[in-house]
Amino acid sequence: MRILIIGAAGMVGRRLAERLIADGKLGDDRIDTIHAFDVIEPALASANGVRIEAQAGNIADAQTVNGLIASKPDIVFHLAAIVSGEAEVEFEKGYDVNMDGTRHLLEAIRHVGTGYRPRLVFTSSIAVFGAPFPERIDDEFLRAPLTSYGTQKAVGELLLADYTRKGFVDGIGIRLPTIVVRPGKPNKAASGFFSGIIREPLAGQEAILPVSEDVRHWVASPDAAVGFLLHAGTMDLAQFGDRRSLTMPGLSVTVAEMIDALRRVAGDEVVARIKRAHDPQIAAIVDGWPRDFSARRAEEAGFRADKDFDSIIRAHIADEEARKRAG
């Protein structure tokens, strides 16, 4: 089978590609080729009989997207996006990539015609929801985004559902929780501290906690995210009927609970590297974010959240050790 990954150089996309290469198959089907696409050419090595075709480009360009679909991939994982903060500042860029890019993809698939109906896994976001919301958001809660990014993802979900209903594609939209622990350097994202307060102390560095410890958030590990994508890529989607976008299961944890888990896994000395420095701006942004979800539909369909936050921390430690060994 041939798999196209759009956004294969990103944190989750790269991890998905590496997992598929390591497995050599998806479900029961052997993978012949992974077409790895991103704005920068993804660096992936062929292995286990999986051929890699790496390509750099921009999905805002319809011809580029037509080219991606010309080789008729059996499955498309669409993870590419201008992220929330950038889409808010760069209005046109956000719409060009997040909305038009997704539409170009759907249109390219539709125009192949003659029975071509690939599986399309679209990574959406809990940003499709906007305040005011209940303490716990269920599968029936309305999409009323408060960012351009959330708007573009919500439009993507609507188009995905309509193109699926019309039989052009077999689509599923999965709304990922905030991914914790993100590997790598600290970034400027308002959500960055959720990873930072775990990652930096474990690496022997100080981390700043800009909000109070009772802040509650909805998280999943990078491994859980890859698990969602693989399950979405292979499962029978007919059970979802016409509502094809689902909130993925996650853990609803407070910062205090995250810190307690870090203490259990790594000890007091590590936890002592977390410094409190209240940042009213970040606190205000985080205050507008959803805290908890009931992801019943996804759970009933076999999507699995992380077991607990301790496991997330342990998996991160194992990843970092593997990374060091690989040099």
Next chain:
Amino acid sequence: MRILIIGAAGMVGRRLAERLIADGKLGDDRIDTIHAFDVIEPALASANGVRIEAQAGNIADAQTVNGLIASKPDIVFHLAAIVSGEAEVEFEKGYDVNMDGTRHLLEAIRHVGTGYRPRLVFTSSIAVFGAPFPERIDDEFLRAPLTSYGTQKAVGELLLADYTRKGFVDGIGIRLPTIVVRPGKPNKAASGFFSGIIREPLAGQEAILPVSEDVRHWVASPDAAVGFLLHAGTMDLAQFGDRRSLTMPGLSVTVAEMIDALRRVAGDEVVARIKRAHDPQIAAIVDGWPRDFSARRAEEAGFRADKDFDSIIRAHIADEEARKRAG
């Protein structure tokens, strides 16, 4: 003030234009010009100092839409759409007009820049909702359309909210109930019989009732629809915050209640012209439609439904008599 009506040759658009011309003003402001646009050139006569600029064209063309906005209307009423049945059959045409046309309009307004922020009244539809739904749909119910038309309207609502939030436009989306009694000839729309069973018997003709009398539907009169548009065009929208699309109030009535009202207003002889001929196809379509809404947000903001179905019938009779007098 200058008013642009897109879709001014349609049933509601034309009625809105005629009302604005008759009033000569909107709210406290004298109307200088009504720019009346549709796929066919709207036939409207200047009066009361209101100049009419009539134009034919297609909002699927971005340059045409830029031209409409170049003269910087103070208020834009956007009623143009490929209707539900046609958008379902003509997939591209529906997206071109209903989704791209609306986006062209928002983009044209954004590109004027320099403080231009007109009021935009967007006519949406209860087709943004799809089954399964509760017996009564409230303002918090999710948008999960089951038609391409409903999808395109839902996307329009999302874009309207985001462009409003970003300060490019002062937008409001109003979801109209099914308009009853539509004047004119019977049409092939699945909802056509709701008007037909009133209009034809009053005109001395037979009408077919293809569903059972316990079918319940959500309706408003043409006058109520014009009232919604005028109110949306003049009211303060800040009260709605970031959720800028509202279900308009209507009457939830069964076919039996409609027929009872017709009997009270026009007598048994008129009602006897309704012939039962069950049509399983139409019955199945209507079965998937919403039956009742709680339009609390709109009601609290001063939008007013018709008093009762008797009034709707009487208003239709008065309209028809006025039409005959006018020749």
